[in-house]
Amino acid sequence: MNESTWRAEAEALRENRPKHILFLCVANSARSQIAEGIARSLAPGGVHVSSAGSMPLRVRPEAIAVLAEIGIDAASQRSKGTEEVAAARIPVDAVVTLCAEEVCPVYLGSALRVHWGLPDPAAIVGDNATRLAAFRDVRDELRRRLSVVFGKE
Secondary structure (H helix, E strand, O other): OOHHHHHHHHHHHHHHOOOEEEEEEOOOOOHHHHHHHHHHHHOOOOOEEEEEEOOOOOOOHHHHHHHHOOOOOOOOOOOOEHHHHHHOOOOOOEEEEOOOOOOOOOOOOOOEEEEOOOOOHHHOOOOHHHHHHHHHHHHHHHHHHHHHHOOOO
């Protein structure tokens, strides 16, 4: 996805002023967790931020670590399924899917939808430094995009 495409989507999200933004990927372990942590740190009061996956596993420690590097405490975040978000009965205004290599989960409803396909850092094989670099790359890209969404660029 080129910059003008994701930027237009980010601006559409900002103009929509969602009261509940949901980040989706398959495992809800890396990309969507990072997006949730960053969005919570940037969103104005009254905006509910959540994340979920179609096959939730566990939050990757690397996701928690790279968020901590930028001052975001995500230690209490946990992986959730889409049914848990629906059960909370907080209407979702915007859905951001983050899958690139896999089939993204579908969220039914009338929410504004955007797709930011980012590589899964959890799929990177290598030493700790290599894996952390992949998580940092995703974190930095999500922070750039979410800064546009929340007018913090």
